[in-house]
Amino acid sequence: MGTPGLAGRSIAPSGESMPQLSKYLAGCAAKLTGKCGAEIFLSFSGNNNNPSDSCCQKLVATGIDCHNAFTEFLEAKEPQENPSKISLRSLDIWNHCVAVAAKP
Numbered sequence: 001m002g003t004p005g006l007a008g009r010s011i012a013p014s015g016e017s018m019p020q021l022s023k024y025l026a027g028c029a030a031k032l033t034g035k036c037g038a039e040i041f042l043s044f045s046g047n048n049n050n051p052s053d054s055c056c057q058k059l060v061a062t063g064i065d066c067h068n069a070f071t072e073f074l075e076a077k078e079p080q081e082n083p084s085k086i087s088l089r090s091l092d093i094w095n096h097c098v099a100v101a102a103k104p
Helices: 023-029 034-043 053-062 064-077 083-102
Strands: none
Touching (some): 034 064, 034 083, 053 083
């Protein structure tokens, strides 16, 4: 059974297998739907696409600590990527999603 949220993703964008999530990260991922987990995960790919508004709301509901855990997970699993690039993209995604979630 895959972990919802990082969304049944067992393959990293690099094509390598991804290891099991920590219990904390799995708990964070469980707060997202599989679709949203995939959307958020793919938002880090550098295509500058942001998650949908509904997925942004779910991401913000997981909290900044979970978002940071997702980011650290991706940094560890994508060593060929520049960690500062992933961190900057993470910040862009988070700020975008917070703005979306704050809309009435």
